[in-house]
Amino acid sequence: MVCGLKGMMWVGNLEKAARKAAVWLVNKRPIRDIRDWGISFSLWPVHFTTACCGAEFAATSAPKYDAERFGFLPFVASRQCNLLLIEGTLTKKMAKAALWVYEQMPEPKFVIAMGACAIDGGIFWNSYNIVRPMDILPVSVFIPGCPPRPEAVAQAIIMLQKKIRKGELVKYEEMEVVK
Amino acid sequence: MSEFVETISRSEDGRFLELLIGPQHPASGHMRLVAEVDGDVVVSLRPNLGYVHRSVEKIAEVKKFLQIIPLVERPSLADTTANNLAYVLALERLLGVEPPPRAQYLRTLLAEINRIHSHFYGIGIHGVMIGSSTAFMWAFGDREPLIHLAQELTGARITYSYIIPGGVRRDMPPDFPDKVEKVLRYIERRLEDYDKLYVRNPVVRARLEGVGVLKKEDAIRLGITGPNLRASGVPYDVRKADPYCAYPDIDFNVITREEGDAMARFLVRVGEIRESMKIIRQVLKKMPDGPIFAEKYYKMLPPNLKKYYEETKEVKFPGIFANLRAPAGESVARVEGGRGEVVIYIVSKGGMNPYRFRIVTPSFRNAVLFEHLVRNVRVADIPAIYGSLDYFPPEADR
Numbered sequence: 051m052v053c054g055l056k057g058m059m060w061v062g063n064l065e066k067a068a069r070k071a072a073v074w075l076v077n078k079r080p081i082r083d084i085r086d087w088g089i090s091f092s093l094w095p096v097h098f099t100t101a102c103c104g105a106e107f108a109a110t111s112a113p114k115y116d117a118e119r120f121g122f123l124p125f126v127a128s129r130q131c132n133l134l135l136i137e138g139t140l141t142k143k144m145a146k147a148a149l150w151v152y153e154q155m156p157e158p159k160f161v162i163a164m165g166a167c168a169i170d171g172g173i174f175w176n177s178y179n180i181v182r183p184m185d186i187l188p189v190s191v192f193i194p195g196c197p198p199r200p201e202a203v204a205q206a207i208i209m210l211q212k213k214i215r216k217g218e219l220v221k222y223e224e225m226e227v228v229k
Numbered sequence: 230m231s232e233f234v235e236t237i238s239r240s241e242d243g244r245f246l247e248l249l250i251g252p253q254h255p256a257s258g259h260m261r262l263v264a265e266v267d268g269d270v271v272v273s274l275r276p277n278l279g280y281v282h283r284s285v286e287k288i289a290e291v292k293k294f295l296q297i298i299p300l301v302e303r304p305s306l307a308d309t310t311a312n313n314l315a316y317v318l319a320l321e322r323l324l325g326v327e328p329p330p331r332a333q334y335l336r337t338l339l340a341e342i343n344r345i346h347s348h349f350y351g352i353g354i355h356g357v358m359i360g361s362s363t364a365f366m367w368a369f370g371d372r373e374p375l376i377h378l379a380q381e382l383t384g385a386r387i388t389y390s391y392i393i394p395g396g397v398r399r400d401m402p403p404d405f406p407d408k409v410e411k412v413l414r415y416i417e418r419r420l421e422d423y424d425k426l427y428v429r430n431p432v433v434r435a436r437l438e439g440v441g442v443l444k445k446e447d448a449i450r451l452g453i454t455g456p457n458l459r460a461s462g463v464p465y466d467v468r469k470a471d472p473y474c475a476y477p478d479i480d481f482n483v484i485t486r487e488e489g490d491a492m493a494r495f496l497v498r499v500g501e502i503r504e505s506m507k508i509i510r511q512v513l514k515k516m517p518d519g520p521i522f523a524e525k526y527y528k529m530l531p532p533n534l535k536k537y538y539e540e541t542k543e544v545k546f547p548g549i550f551a552n553l554r555a556p557a558g559e560s561v562a563r564v565e566g567g568r569g570e571v572v573i574y575i576v577s578k579g580g581m582n583p584y585r586f587r588i589v590t591p592s593f594r595n596a597v598l599f600e601h602l603v604r605n606v607r608v609a610d611i612p613a614i615y616g617s618l619d620y621f622p623p624e625a626d627r
Contacts (some may be wrong), residue, residue, distance in 0.1 A: 099259055102304070106386075108353070109369060112353075112370060141280060141283060143282070144252065174283045176288060176612075177287075178284055178293070179282055180283060
């Protein structure tokens with residue numbers, strides 16, 4: 051802000067004010083819609099295969115089902131991705147790795163649980179070595195099936211996109227400024 | 230390679246670095262590789278397994294005999310028929326049931342279709358690992374027609390549960406041979422394209438030739454099976470060594486190569502796709518007529534299900550089969566799957582579920598092989614070797 055003619059104008063913390071304004075603007079109607087539209091078409095799942103449903107996940111990204119047309123592009127580094135697909139059973143050993151990967155991903159981030167095992171154990175419900183993903187991760191969409199067909203995975207992507215565009219999942223809040 | 234690295238620790242004298250690769254890495258294998266590197270050279274590598282251990286063997290002890298059929302398929306999802314067939318063969322030996330000839334041929338047909346698309350899966354994943362996305366796209370695209378064929382035969386995309394004690398679940402649709410012929414001609418044409426894209430590609434040859442050489446003696450000593458063994462020049466194939474189903478009547482060659490490197494393992498898979506196509510053509514030509522379900526069990530079906538079977542040629546088990554009891558004893562069966570020899574061993578005490586159940590999978594042997602091969606190679610060779618083994622972690626961990 052510019053100084054007045056006589057003395058100073060009280061503006062407070064300029065950076066904090068700018069941040070507040072940005073959050074207000076990003077959550078305001080037309081901008082929010084554009085933001086959610088953009089997020090919904092750039093869902094990049096991280097290349098993290100937890101169990102055998104990965105075979106069908108690979109088929110989803112392959113030519114016949116071509117999930118890239120939804121902006122769904124599997125990518126290697128977890129820091130560049132915003133979607134974690136739990137593909138099938140999550141064992142105790144793998145759950146630790148899944149949490150690590152999830153924590154490394156930047157906000158906003160989403161989780162899809164694929165397969166009956168990721169819902170409630172599926173055929174391995176009485177195994178001594180499995181974890182229910184919803185106990186440790188905030189899952190947005192579940193895909194039933196053992197294994198789910200690639201069409202089902204595509205439908206889950208579309209469902210997630212719809213949820214994002216309704217504004218249910220992405221919320222920007224004011225962050226503390228670290229000096 | 231920067232994506233591979235998660236944490237680094239240095240050895241005491243400061244010479245070697247310990248690299249932890251995975252379990253989230255581009256190869257998307259469900260295991261962590263602990264590599265000790267000296268500059269760019271990998272001194273030793275220890276695969277850290279167990280990320281997909283789901284206790285299949287223990288669960289099988291509390292499931293009934295028919296419920297185990299879908300269970301044994303899950304560990305090896307890209308090659309389900311091999312596990313299904315091995316389990317049912319072991320169970321049939323215990324029960325003393327002999328399937329009719331038509332069922333034997335249908336089993337062979339599905340096993341070979343599955344072998345082809347399992348090999349395409351391996352080729353595609355190998356392509357991703359050495360950075361050739363085209364190979365992934367092509368192989369996974371060409372896998373779909375075969376999956377579609379299997380789907381017409383069985384009703385499922387990859388988890389077929391088609392083979393049941395005493396026969397198979399469904400008969401072949403009447404126009405199936407024509408569709409198979411169409412697909413096979415398409416695959417034949419595509420394999421020529423693969424030659425141009427992949428086999429004669431200088432980049433691929435530079436990445437794969439002479440990398441991860443497995444000597445013949447080492448292959449035998451480590452107990453390797455399947456295409457990885459045959460790429461080292463050992464002509465061992467369970468289909469020839471211990472024939473099952475319709476394989477004794479069928480003429481096919483065992484593909485071997487002498488080099489034993491990553492390229493040879495890839496070329497053996499391509500050769501086996503060609504052999505499998507030959508087998509499928511012979512099976513369709515020689516397919517005998519007759520029932521698809523053993524007489525012993527057919528008699529036990531109630532009248533409405535008998536009528537259903539006569540009309541649709543689909544077998545539906547009545548509820549009493551859930552309480553199938555196997556006589557006390559042990560049985561073992563082995564089958565040549567896409568990745569190698571699958572052995573299933575059942576101990577029964579005469580109850581409704583097995584007393585002990587054991588699966589010996591080819592992928593676990595490949596994990597041992599992986600540790601053996603990655604010694605004094607470059608870091609960039611790790612994915613090239615890893616992919617060439619066609620390693621499927623859920624199968625190794627069970």
